[in-house]
Each structure stands twice: as C-alpha cells, then as structure tokens.
Amino acid sequence: MTRLGAVAAALASAAALTVALSPAASAAAPLRDLAAARGRYFGNAMTAGDFNDSAYRALSAREAGVVTPGNEMKWDATEPSRGGFTFTRGDQVVAGAVAANQKVRGHTLVWHSQTPAWVQSLSATDLRTAMVNHINTVMGHYKGKLFAWDVVNEAFAEDGTRRQSFWQQKLGDGYIAEAFRAARAADPTVKLYYNDYNTDGIGAKSDGVYNMVKAFKQQGVPIDGVGFQAHLIVGQVPSTTRQNLQRFADLGVDVAITELDIRMKTPADSAKLAQQARDYAEVTNACLAVTRCVGITTWGLSDNHSWIPGVFPGEGAALPFDTNLQPKPAYQAMSTAFGGPGTTTTTTTTTTTTTTTTTTTGTPPTGCTATYRITGQWQGGFQAEVRVSAGAAPISRWAVDWTFTDGQSVSSSWNAVLTTQGASVTARNTSYNGTLPAGAGTTFGFVGTSNGPNATPSPTCTAA
Numbered sequence: 001m002t003r004l005g006a007v008a009a010a011l012a013s014a015a016a017l018t019v020a021l022s023p024a025a026s027a028a029a030p031l032r033d034l035a036a037a038r039g040r041y042f043g044n045a046m047t048a049g050d051f052n053d054s055a056y057r058a059l060s061a062r063e064a065g066v067v068t069p070g071n072e073m074k075w076d077a078t079e080p081s082r083g084g085f086t087f088t089r090g091d092q093v094v095a096g097a098v099a100a101n102q103k104v105r106g107h108t109l110v111w112h113s114q115t116p117a118w119v120q121s122l123s124a125t126d127l128r129t130a131m132v133n134h135i136n137t138v139m140g141h142y143k144g145k146l147f148a149w150d151v152v153n154e155a156f157a158e159d160g161t162r163r164q165s166f167w168q169q170k171l172g173d174g175y176i177a178e179a180f181r182a183a184r185a186a187d188p189t190v191k192l193y194y195n196d197y198n199t200d201g202i203g204a205k206s207d208g209v210y211n212m213v214k215a216f217k218q219q220g221v222p223i224d225g226v227g228f229q230a231h232l233i234v235g236q237v238p239s240t241t242r243q244n245l246q247r248f249a250d251l252g253v254d255v256a257i258t259e260l261d262i263r264m265k266t267p268a269d270s271a272k273l274a275q276q277a278r279d280y281a282e283v284t285n286a287c288l289a290v291t292r293c294v295g296i297t298t299w300g301l302s303d304n305h306s307w308i309p310g311v312f313p314g315e316g317a318a319l320p321f322d323t324n325l326q327p328k329p330a331y332q333a334m335s336t337a338f339g340g341p342g343t344t345t346t347t348t349t350t351t352t353t354t355t356t357t358t359t360t361t362g363t364p365p366t367g368c369t370a371t372y373r374i375t376g377q378w379q380g381g382f383q384a385e386v387r388v389s390a391g392a393a394p395i396s397r398w399a400v401d402w403t404f405t406d407g408q409s410v411s412s413s414w415n416a417v418l419t420t421q422g423a424s425v426t427a428r429n430t431s432y433n434g435t436l437p438a439g440a441g442t443t444f445g446f447v448g449t450s451n452g453p454n455a456t457p458s459p460t461c462t463a464a
C-alpha cells in the first residue's frame with residue numbers, strides 16, 4: 001500500500017467505526033447509539049444557522065443519528081418565487097448531517113404555513129399544478145439523500161375535520177391523496193409521512209387523521225408513515241399515546257415522534273425538571289412499546305435552540321439539554337429508557353472496518369500533525385485542546401487518534417466529531433474544518449473525566 005493508500009485506509013477505518021462507548025455527557029452512550037441498539041433512531045431538528053454554533057453542532061453530532069431541517073426545506077425556503085427553486089440552505093443541512101454520519105428527514109412539502117403568498121393566491125387549477133411541480137422538483141433534488149419526507153403537514157383542525165386552509169378550500173378533500181401520489185411518483189424510495197400536532201393521544205383530531213390513513217390504505221393511496229409532533233406540556237403527556245401509536249401502526253404504517261419538546265413555565269425548578277424527565281421517559285417508552293415506531297426527533301436539542309420561548313411567552317426549558325448544553329434530567333430519562341445505565345438492557349455494537357487501497361504516483365501528501373494540550377484540570381475532570389496542523393501540502397480531511405492510559409473519558413467535545421472505543425479515541429474533522437491549506441492549523445477541544453493521573457496522550461494525525 002502506498003503512503004496515500006495507508007492514509008486512505010486509516011481514514012476509512014476511522015469513518016466506519018461505530019461508536020461503542022461514548023462521549024456522552026453522562027458517560028453513557030449517546031442517544032443515537034442507544035436508540036439504534038433498540039432498532040430506533042434519535043434525532044433533532046437543526047436549522048442551517050445551528051451549524052454555526054460549533055458546540056451545539058458537536059452535541060447534535062454526538063447525540064443524534066437523524067437531523068430534520070427546521071425551516072430549510074419548507075416552501076418559502078425552496079421556492080420563494082414560482083419556479084425559482086433554491087436549495088442552498090437545505091443542502092447545507094444535508095451536508096452538515098452527512099459529515100456527522102446523520103440521516104435526514106425531509107420537512108415539509110405541502111403546508112398552509114411558511115408558504116409564499118404567490119402560492120396562496122393561485123387559482124385551483126394553477127395551485128394543483130404548482131403543488132405537483134413543487135413536489136417533483138424538491139423531491140427530485142433530494143432524491144437519495146433523505147430517508148423520509150413529511151409530504152403533508154398539519155392538515156387537520158382540532159375537531160378532527162379538515163383544516164380550512166387555502167389548500168383545502170381551493171382543492172377540496174382530495175389534495176392530500178394527490179400530494180402523496182405525486183410524492184411516490186417523484187421518489188419511490190423515500191418514506192412518505194403525514195405529520196401533525198395534538199394528535200399524540202387518542203382524541204377527535206387523531207381520529208380524523210386515523211380515518212384518513214385508514215381510507216388511504218383501503219384506496220391504495222401511497223402513505224408509509226404518520227408523524228406525531230409531540231409538542232407537549234410538562235405533566236400532560238396524553239395517557240393514550242402508546243395506544244394511539246399502536247392503532248396507527250396497526251393500519252400498516254410506520255409511526256414516529258417527529259418534533260418532541262415538553263415545555264414548562266419558566267424558570268425551571270427541580271420539581272418541574274423531574275416531571276419533565278418522567279414525561280420524556282413516557283414518550284420514549286411509548287415509542288419503544290410499538291414495533292413500528294421507528295424513532296424520536298426532538299425539535300431542537302437544547303433550550304437555547306427552541307422555538308418555544310418565542311411563541312409561548314413565559315414558557316420554555318422544553319428540551320433534553322439546558323442552555324449551557326448540559327444534560328437535564330430529561331436526557332438521563334431518555335437515555336435510561338433507551339437502555340442506558342440504570343437498566344439491564346445490553347447494548348451491542350458492531351465495528352466494521354473498510355480498507356481502501358489507493359495507488360498513486362507522484363508526490364505523496366505530507367499529512368498532518370497533532371498536538372494535545374491539557375488546558376484546565378479540576379477534581380474529576382479536565383479540558384483539553386488538540387491542534388491539527390497540515391504539513392507542506394493542503395489537506396481536505398483529517399483524523400486524530402489517541403489512547404487514554406489513565407481511564408480518562410470524553411464527556412463533550414467541539415469542532416470535531418469524536419468516537420471512542422474503550423480507551424481509544426478518534427476525532428474527525430467536522431464539515432467546516434476539514435480543509436486546511438499547507439501549513440495551516442485548526443483546533444478542537446473536549447471536556448473529559450479523569451480520576452487521579454491524567455497523562456497527556458501522544459496523538460497521531462492522518463490526512464487526505
């Protein structure tokens with residue numbers, strides 16, 4: 001194997017490592033791995049802007065195996081003027097997710113909100129044409145890049161009748177089925193979801209959706225899943241959530257919790273946080289109890305990346321991490337429900353190593369170097385910074401490996417995507433700091449735990 005081949009192989013194997021043990025702030029495995037071990041996913045909504053908050057981005061990379069774009073695939077973002085399609089921000093979310101080995105849920109194609117005025121003012125015939133064209137173009141662009149799409153969002157009123165949106169008023173009852181048929185034709189490989197809120201428990205609204213899905217199944221309208229947003233209030237998780245998910249699953253569709261947050265009156269206190277933890281556990285357990293519940297997505301991940309305070313004044317603290325990106329009791333509760341410490345479920349993970357041999361002639365790249373520096377130390381923990389420097393040639397990605405010798409572990413990191421296996425740690429570049437000109441450097445950091453000695457490891461750096 002040539003030198004470049006060796007580098008490629010090292011990077012490939014680093015990329016293929018399954019996180020076995022983890023960076024989690026709790027010292028448990030990240031939720032994405034715990035959920036995967038239960039055949040589910042854990043995800044969170046991210047906006048393109050969220051990727052600029054590097055610590056938050058690192059938190060999502062560590063915890064979430066799925067990303068839902070918060071706004072970037074909605075109609076106002078993708079087709080602001082008729083036929084004027086723009087995918088820049090949606091593509092940024094996809095690229096960011098791919099860089100952290102995260103899958104993407106598409107959200108959303110046909111909705112009454114965040115849809116430009118030009119759409120709303122079309123005549124019925126034109127509106128139908130525009131809807132199908134939008135579905136074709138947006139789904140065509142993202143074909144092969146997403147695993148699911150929310151085709152139609154929030155089309156029901158609280159009493160279980162159709163919401164009197166411009167879609168409903170101009171196109172009538174048939175528009176939802178038309179949207180699903182167009183979606184299947186546009187991309188037969190992606191899962192097609194209907195998505196709504198206040199449908200989490202059994203009630204008039206979820207009955208309305210249920211009857212529609214049942215009719216779709218009988219009529220052969222292509223629908224694969226139903227998303228339950230689960231924008232909930234502390235202490236008010238509907239007691240029929242599990243039964244509700246199950247009755248939909250029994251119709252022959254997948255179900256998913258798609259936008260979970262559980263808000264409270266702020267400020268939070270320990271009693272509210274404890275109730276919220278029980279609520280998060282209840283939702284997680286409801287999903288785990290239903291075989292066809294494929295996963296849970298939270299709408300944001302930390303309390304400073306949440307839509308709640310802006311829309312419900314005086315409320316917030318709705319997510320599993322606080323505004324300092326520290327795990328809340330809700331996080332521990334989800335972790336435990338998914339099988340983390342505190343339960344007896346055994347988590348097994350597999351490690352796959354792919355070896356790529358690249359034969360090349362000419363000047364081999366001069367790779368990179370890494371220096372590891374402890375920048376702070378306290379009882380039980382420490383902070384470290386690793387500097388990655390390109391050699392005499394530019395690089396486009398890097399991986400830094402080291403082994404802890406004193407039982408240290410990583411709790412949280414930034415500016416790199418870390419995976420750990422026992423005492424071995426691999427830190428890979430993020431989407432935004434892999435490319436380094438010749439001689440240039442970048443740093444990433446982490447907070448770790450240590451008890452007693454904390455020897456400075458000797459990292460090795462590989463680059464391509």
Ligand code: 9MR
Binds near residue numbers: 071113114197259
């Ligand atoms: O998180 C989204 C927020 O940034 C937007 O301002 C808002 C506008 O409606 O939409 C938010 O996301 C919504 C999602 O797309 C559908 N379900 C409700 C979510 C919260 O409003």
